[in-house]
Amino acid sequence: MTTLHIGNTQTEEMSGDPALLSAEQLRFSSASSQRVLWFARDGDVAVVPVAPQETYVAYVTGLTGVDASSLRLVVPPPGHVGGTVLTSDRLADAAFRAELRTALGDRPPARVQAYYPDTAVVSLARALGAAEAVPGHAFLAQGGAVNANSKALFRAVAAGLGIPVAPGAIAAWPWQAERAVTEQFEAGYPVMLKQELHSASEGNEILSPKDGLSPFGAERVVVLQSPEALRSYLDERWSWLTDDGRGRVIVERYVAGARAGYAEYLVTDDGVEFTGEGELLMAPLLDGIVIPIPDLTPAARTGLRELTRRLCEAYRAIGYRGTMSVDGLITPEGGVLLNETNSRLSGSTHLHGVIGPRLAGPDRTLLDRGGLAVPSFAEAVARLADSGLAFDPSSRTGAILTCDYTHVNGTVRYCLAAADADAARNLERELRGVFAMAARN
Missing domain, CATH: 3.30.1490 (Dna Ligase; domain 1)
Incomplete structure (x- = not known):
């Protein structure tokens, strides 16, 4: 059963006209779309804004156990912002759609998973004869993604449910x-x-x-x-x-001294399934994720999960289906305030859906962060192996390179699997030390 993955990490519905973003922002977002490869299984098809490096594809599939030769990656024509992100005009291109049908073997996909499930995604799925393969397609076809991701609607729904917000x-x-x-x-x-x-x-x-x-x-x-x-x-x-x-x-x-956390769920016809939680590290913008939230009191953890689940149930009732990551604040007094919902794949969905359960296991702490300067992705993989810090399936610990930004700013994103948060931070110091030393030599 083929899944069609769509790496539309920056869309008009999500963040406005991409043409207004800087060239670096567009390239960075384009590179982030590579995360769709973590979800791929044998025979799947992925639509990406720019073809990833073969070394990255081989690295990811080597960890997930997928036959890389069975995957089909399709890149649409450039579109109005120069081929960096998957704008709606690229997904609507007739030649691209013909190429995509060929990649799918002229059969509709059994499932369509988009980073951001907007009207352009539903339109594409409908053209492929696969509208129902998009979870919640009827809701999304009417612009539901905009509403499900609106911070304004979130506050109205939370207030109506009696959920505490700032x-x-x-x-x-x-x-x-x-x-x-x-x-x-x-x-x-x-x-x-x-x-x-x-x-x-x-x-x-x-x-x-x-x-x-x-x-x-x-x-x-x-x-x-x-x-x-x-x-x-x-x-x-x-x-x-x-x-x-x-x-x-x-x-x-503004709640001074608060910690930022989230809980993520999969919303389906059958109900709401908890998939994970994490702390959002800010410096001052998002700088990393720790899974699960460390040093959280039982009362705060229970409060976060109960409140976020209630919110997801409300969005399920109006027709949303798919991943929902609900953000909140843990106040210095230990209370929980929710502050927004992200009704799309998040920057941590691949951690909760693949790296955590399939590679590291549920008892491991994950520390995910970006900005590791490397000479190239291939060299980063080699140095990681030589250092002894690469992820070891037998111990279920070590470093995994999750996203390749070398063609954007010379860095990679990494995820560290360890026994606990302290061990993950120690592993991070070792990792950065190895690459800093290599850069000096």
Whole structure:
């Protein structure tokens, strides 16, 4: 039974017009699409924006036990942003669709798994005679992915269910945002402003009425010490905050000292299945993931799982099907506040779905991080093997290179499997030491 994997890690529905992103952002997102290979099984077909290096394909399939020669990778024509990400025009291209039908053996796929299941994905599946192979296709065909990923809808649903969230409001107009920010400022709190549709904290900014606050979950803190300064800020940044009027702005109280975590689920016709949890490491934007969340009290873990499951049940009731990763904050007092849902494959789905259960096992801690500078992917694999730090299936510990960014910025992403969080951090120090030493020699 063939699965069609679609590596659309940056779409118009998800983050606005990709043409407005920098060339490096587009190349980075394009490289991230390689994660679809972790899900592939013998005979599957994958649509990717750019063909991955053969060394990367061989490395991933060598760990997953998949016959690389049985896979079919299809790259559509470039499209309007130059062939970096899978925009809707690339998925609609007639020549590409003909090539894809050939790769599928002129048979519809049994399942379609897209990173972001938008209307373009449903349209493609329908053209292949496989609309029902897309989980929740009827909901998604009506633009359901936009709503299921909306931070504004999340707050409305959470409030309606009585799920705790940080105090705040949804603003469609600058005056609404000004009122909501002022309310928090007057109570002595800074605020986080969020774009309605974005990912990895890139659409966030923190506003504070006083100096001294370090950013966490946003690139910067903007100090605004007067009503006039706030109005000037909103006038200047409103287009960015709303993606040029496409979305609303979420204003929420900034919770200093909180830890960021999430719980991930698979939402199906049969119910909601918990697949894993993790801590989101911020420095100040997303810098890594630790699975499971270390040093979490039983009460906080229970609270996170109960609240996130209730939310997923609500989205299941309106027709969403697929992966849902629900983010939350663990407050310094040990409470749990939810703050958004990501109704798509996340940056950790391959960890919960493949690397954790199939390679490392459920009793291992995983530390996933990026930014390891290497001379090439092939050289990184070789040095990892020579160092003795490469993943060992017998001990179920070691380093796995999860994504290849060498053609973007000369780095790779890695996942460390270890007995616990301390052991994972020690392994990370060894790993970085090996590559730092090699770079000096």
